[in-house]
Amino acid sequence: MSSVSYFPNSKKFSVNTLSISNTLVASDPDALQHLRQHAAGGAMHDSDERYPPPKCHPGTRQAVRDRITGWYGFKTRPEKGIMWVYGPAGYSKNAVAQTVSDDLEGQQLEFNPVGATFFFSRASPERNSPARFIITLTYQLAISIPELLPQIEKAVKRNPMIFNKSLEVQLTRLIVEPFRALDNLDDIPNRLIVIDGLDECINSDQAFHLERNRPEVWIQEHMESRQFKPVTEVINLYEVGDHLHDVEAFLRAELSRIAARLEPQLAGGNFEWPGKDTLKTLLQRTRGHMLYASTVIRHIDDPYDDPRRLLQDILHDESEDKFASGSSFALAHSSSFSALHELYRQILRSCPEAHRQLMLEVLEELIAFSETLFIHCPIGAALSILDRLCGRPAGQSIKAIRNLRAVITLDCVTFQHQIFVHSSFSEFLLNPQAALEFAVNRRGGHWRLLLRCLRCMSSVDLSSEVNEAHVRFALVYWLRLWGSAEPSDEAQYATQLKLLLALNLKACIVQGLIFKLPPLALCFNLVHVNSGTLVPNIPSVHARETIIGRFCEVALELGQQTTALAEECASFLKSSLEHALLYMLQPAFVLVPRTPSSITRICFLLQNYFRECNKTKEWNPGADKVIQAMKSFKNSHPPHIHQEIVHNCDWGRQKGLVSSDN
Numbered sequence: 277m278s279s280v281s282y283f284p285n286s287k288k289f290s291v292n293t294l295s296i297s298n299t300l301v302a303s304d305p306d307a308l309q310h311l312r313q314h315a316a317g318g319a320m321h322d323s324d325e326r327y328p329p330p331k332c333h334p335g336t337r338q339a340v341r342d343r344i345t346g347w348y349g350f351k352t353r354p355e356k357g358i359m360w361v362y363g364p365a366g367y368s369k370n371a372v373a374q375t376v377s378d379d380l381e382g383q384q385l386e387f388n389p390v391g392a393t394f395f396f397s398r399a400s401p402e403r404n405s406p407a408r409f410i411i412t413l414t415y416q417l418a419i420s421i422p423e424l425l426p427q428i429e430k431a432v433k434r435n436p437m438i439f440n441k442s443l444e445v446q447l448t449r450l451i452v453e454p455f456r457a458l459d460n461l462d463d464i465p466n467r468l469i470v471i472d473g474l475d476e477c478i479n480s481d482q483a484f485h486l487e488r489n490r491p492e493v494w495i496q497e498h499m500e501s502r503q504f505k506p507v508t509e510v511i512n513l514y515e516v517g518d519h520l521h522d523v524e525a526f527l528r529a530e531l532s533r534i535a536a537r538l539e540p541q542l543a544g545g546n547f548e549w550p551g552k553d554t555l556k557t558l559l560q561r562t563r564g565h566m567l568y569a570s571t572v573i574r575h576i577d578d579p580y581d582d583p584r585r586l587l588q589d590i591l592h593d594e595s596e597d598k599f600a601s602g603s604s605f606a607l608a609h610s611s612s613f614s615a616l617h618e619l620y621r622q623i624l625r626s627c628p629e630a631h632r633q634l635m636l637e638v639l640e641e642l643i644a645f646s647e648t649l650f651i652h653c654p655i656g657a658a659l660s661i662l663d664r665l666c667g668r669p670a671g672q673s674i675k676a677i678r679n680l681r682a683v684i685t686l687d688c689v690t691f692q693h694q695i696f697v698h699s700s701f702s703e704f705l706l707n708p709q710a711a712l713e714f715a716v717n718r719r720g721g722h723w724r725l726l727l728r729c730l731r732c733m734s735s736v737d738l739s740s741e742v743n744e745a746h747v748r749f750a751l752v753y754w755l756r757l758w759g760s761a762e763p764s765d766e767a768q769y770a771t772q773l774k775l776l777l778a779l780n781l782k783a784c785i786v787q788g789l790i791f792k793l794p795p796l797a798l799c800f801n802l803v804h805v806n807s808g809t810l811v812p813n814i815p816s817v818h819a820r821e822t823i824i825g826r827f828c829e830v831a832l833e834l835g836q837q838t839t840a841l842a843e844e845c846a847s848f849l850k851s852s853l854e855h856a857l858l859y860m861l862q863p864a865f866v867l868v869p870r871t872p873s874s875i876t877r878i879c880f881l882l883q884n885y886f887r888e889c890n891k892t893k894e895w896n897p898g899a900d901k902v903i904q905a906m907k908s909f910k911n912s913h914p915p916h917i918h919q920e921i922v923h924n925c926d927w928g929r930q931k932g933l934v935s936s937d938n
Contacts, residue, residue: 307429311415314439316402319412321377321393321470325400330368332375333526336566337368339517344376347509350389350466356509360499363513364697365619365682366567370395372513373472380468391467392416396476398622406477410446411439413469417451420467427454493678514697519564526566527558530573534583550587557591565698571616617710620701624714626679634676636714638662640721641673642684643702646695647718647760648725648753655686655695657745664746665728719762723772726757730775738783738859742790751788766838773841781852786859789878854898857885861905882906 318325332341344361347354363369373395380389392413397403418425431449432438438449455461474495499508535549550558562569576586627635641662659673677684683701696702708715729750742748763769834842860878886899 307432308415308418308425310432310439311411311418311428314408315412315415316394316400316408317412318400319394319396319403319408320416321374321390321395322381326395329374329395330371331378332368332371333522333529335525336522337372337375337517340372340511340513341376341379343511343516344372345380348380348389348466348468350385350468353466354509356507358504358507359509359511361511361513362495364685365623366565366616366698367513367519368566369513370472371566373470376468377470385465387465388420389465389468391420391469393470394472396471396473398476404476406443409477410443410450414446414450417467417469421464423458423460423464424454427457430454493681496681519566520559520562523562523564523566523569524555524559527555527562527569527573530577531555534573534577537579538583549584554587554591558587561591561699563698565700567616567619568698568700616700617704620683620704621712621714623680623682627676631676632714634672635680636716637666637721637724638673638676639705640716640718641666641725642677642695643705643716643718644721644725644757644760647722648756658695661746661749664744665725665732665750667728719760720764722757723761723763723768726754726761727772727775729754729757730772730779733779733784734775736784736787737780738786740783740787742787751784754784766834769834770838770841773838773845776845777841777848781848782855782859785852785856789856789860789881850898853885854902857882857902858905861902861908 317323320326321329340361344359347359361369361372373393377390377393383389393416394409394412395403402408414428418428428450431454435441435449438446441449458464498504499510531550538549558569558572562572572587572590575590576583578586624632624635638659642658645658645662656674660670662668662673663670674686677686680686683697685695685697704710705714705716706718732747732750733754736742736747736751742751761772763772857878882902885902
């Protein structure tokens with residue numbers, strides 16, 4: 277094996293009185309030793325630093341593992357030489373990379389299919405920088421492919437300072453050129469190079485090659501560039517395999533192991549812990565998220581506590597105030613869940629500090645939006661609605677959260693109530709003890725979104741052509757936001773009330789019912805809120821609060837002026853609803869178009885309006901006017917339309933609008 281010498285033709289020479297004999301000049305260590313000295317040994321898949329490494333539970337993630345090994349095919353070179361496996365945080369990407377490496381290395385072959393591996397890590401000085409990246413790959417390739425070693429030695433001998441060169445130079449001199457110099461390259465079996473966690477490389481803008489990662493924006497841009505896209509096979513880990521099946525297999529095995537430890541305590545019991553129902557509930561909570569499942573197992577596998585109680589605490593009713601409980605506080609600070617929370621904090625910290633306030637505002641708005649919506653909505657459309665409502669430039673919301681692709685389903689076409697990859701992330705955000713500086717306020721987000729809806733509706737009248745999505749959203753969902761918003765003080769509440777009083781509310785109700793949107797959502801919210809306003813100072817049918825409490829579900833001490841505003845708003849809402857009903861029951865009024873669904877909207881609203889009137893203790897004079905309008909409607913519309921309107925209306929029967937045989 278050739279050696280490297282910095283003074284290949286050295287003889288005896290002197291510097292002043294200092295003599296150095298050639299007998300004191302030993303040959304330089306060989307290239308392999310130089311590489312080893314500069315490599316990051318802890319970054320390799322079988323390193324002691326990573327022991328025990330994360331691995332897939334037996335029988336899990338098999339689909340994606342088969343995809344990778346099938347693509348690799350050591351005998352036949354794949355059509356695309358790079359595979360990018362990406363996915364949300366906590367979907368076992370690191371474990372998949374490790375398990376594939378171990379599986380291939382364990383095959384009984386005459387060569388090692390794993391050419392090289394590098395597992396980046398923020399926590400390791402050697403593994404959080406690209407400085408040792410190419411050297412580490414070169415060292416492993418020199419060992420796994422003996423034919424390559426002489427060429428690498430020549431490269432080091434030609435340029436002994438190669439270890440201090442740029443990554444591009446190192447890649448070219450130590451890997452690309454040595455491979456090109458091989459005469460029998462086509463006869464050498466393929467080798468797999470596994471690179472994991474590139475997003476954890478501090479100076480990641482210097483990195484350029486990848487096998488597995490979270491889809492950070494800069495990585496995605498590179499992999500979808502004109503240079504990489506034609507040669508890159510892409511796998512979205514979220515879309516491959518049966519995640520629920522994998523998580524169930526893991527949970528069954530781990531819970532059985534824990535149950536075996538508890539066997540003496542369970543003796544005499546009449547069921548096997550944790551039981552089918554508990555397992556089913558836990559499985560539903562995971563939503564196929566292996567990180568969540570493994571975190572739960574780590575949390576309950578406590579030799580000094582009762583796993584049954586710990587598991588029950590986790591599965592406790594998911595009320596919005598659950599983190600106020602002592603068990604939830606302890607859960608948030610447990611060492612097992614702290615790892616999950618730290619992961620979330622690291623992801624959030626990837627957003628530049630200058631943009632974090634906007635990021636948190638968008639997250640609050642997204643939580644409010646997802647909890648308000650009744651229908652599927654493209655995520656891009658949702659963010660566009662938020663930009664328009666909040667007066668931001670188009671695309672500002674997506675820019676604010678583009679670093680959060682690991683935890684937000686930005687690539688999904690639709691969402692319903694759940695925009696986060698896993699509910700544990702929204703729970704984390706809403707828990708100040710866990711989220712720390714990234715905590716958000718659910719009711720505060722609802723309140724800000726409500727105010728923006730009210731301001732958006734200020735220009736709506738009966739003649740308005742309402743075609744913009746953000747205006748339609750405001751018209752349909754403002755009432756739902758009203759019930760969930762929480763102003764922080766009396767001044768904010770007064771602002772909310774004044775904005776409502778400034779609306780042409782009758783027109784807003786009518787316009788909201790015209791859309792081909794979820795009409796029952798608006799109808800239900802109108803009646804739901806109106807039920808607390810029909811008669812002042814009596815308990816609401818749908819809530820325990822009085823009329824003022826119904827309009828403000830927070831404990832605020834209101835002054836006389838604000839109390840008067842609240843009472844005025846209650847009366848305003850009731851009268852606006854009745855005027856909207858009267859308007860829609862006019863013979864001249866025509867819904868566009870007059871379809872069965874539009875008739876159903878009026879019918880549903882009337883039914884619930886009269887049902888709530890029936891529940892009040894005092895007569896509601898406004899109901900008389902609605903009944904008179906229904907009589908006029910009966911005389912001016914075809915019988916089948918009139919029958920549709922009054923069908924199942926108890927008040928209609930009582931007042932003789934339809935005969936008893938109808």
